Amino acid sequence: MFTKQPIDPDVLALVEFKDTLPLTVKDQHGVQVQFVDLYKLHSSLDVKTRPRQWFALAVTKYGFVKDEDYLEIPIDTSTAEGRLQLKSGAVVNYWLSTDMAKELCMVQASDIGRAVRKYFLIAERVAKKHAAEFFKAELQDARLETKHAKQQFLEADKIATQAALAAGYKSGTHCLLDAQATEKVKRLSTNFNEAQGAALMMWEQCTVARRHAKQGRTAQALEALERVEQAYWTHSDMLRNSPPWASSL
Numbered sequence: 001m002f003t004k005q006p007i008d009p010d011v012l013a014l015v016e017f018k019d020t021l022p023l024t025v026k027d028q029h030g031v032q033v034q035f036v037d038l039y040k041l042h043s044s045l046d047v048k049t050r051p052r053q054w055f056a057l058a059v060t061k062y063g064f065v066k067d068e069d070y071l072e073i074p075i076d077t078s079t080a081e082g083r084l085q086l087k088s089g090a091v092v093n094y095w096l097s098t099d100m101a102k103e104l105c106m107v108q109a110s111d112i113g114r115a116v117r118k119y120f121l122i123a124e125r126v127a128k129k130h131a132a133e134f135f136k137a138e139l140q141d142a143r144l145e146t147k148h149a150k151q152q153f154l155e156a157d158k159i160a161t162q163a164a165l166a167a168g169y170k171s172g173t174h175c176l177l178d179a180q181a182t183e184k185v186k187r188l189s190t191n192f193n194e195a196q197g198a199a200l201m202m203w204e205q206c207t208v209a210r211r212h213a214k215q216g217r218t219a220q221a222l223e224a225l226e227r228v229e230q231a232y233w234t235h236s237d238m239l240r241n242s243p244p245w246a247s248s249l
Contacts, residue, residue, distance in 0.1 A: 098124060
């Protein structure tokens, strides 16, 4: 039998103002912040002072800061309300953070001000509740993905171990160690061959230099030695037993 889920009382409390005083969520310095339109707040609070004059006085009196407590938003001329604001000479509209709006509600010291402030408090509580539920769901998904990845790894490891045993190894670890040792031997062999070739080339270059020196051709001998130095970087590398052809192991 279907059981009807109880409705969250906070959600019910939002119904009274959600149409006349909608909230917009904006990213502010990496944090999701709720904002409310200046004109809609002004209308809900039934303030007698004109909206922009009321806003300017509040900013001056309470020290509200642009881009922290409120945002300047270009007027939406696609709406009748926006076109009306534009005709009045306004260039931008203002979105107030719920923190700023709550403070303005509080200083009104009226029943409607207290009611609207309660609306903002409930809206924040509902948003936090939904965020917590979303985080919980995301965390659960991450745990499931981790569990699945672990299972895949264990299955792959099992297959690799079976293959290693079939090949005659005691375990998958022994197979891995053998593969690493084989790779190291290959690198050693490559370095040895490179060193042999380099030594032969050095011997040939030095022989040429010695021949030039015996015949008094000092310039040519120096050129041959310079070619050796250029080919293998600097003589100091040779003295440190670290010739340039040596690869790291």
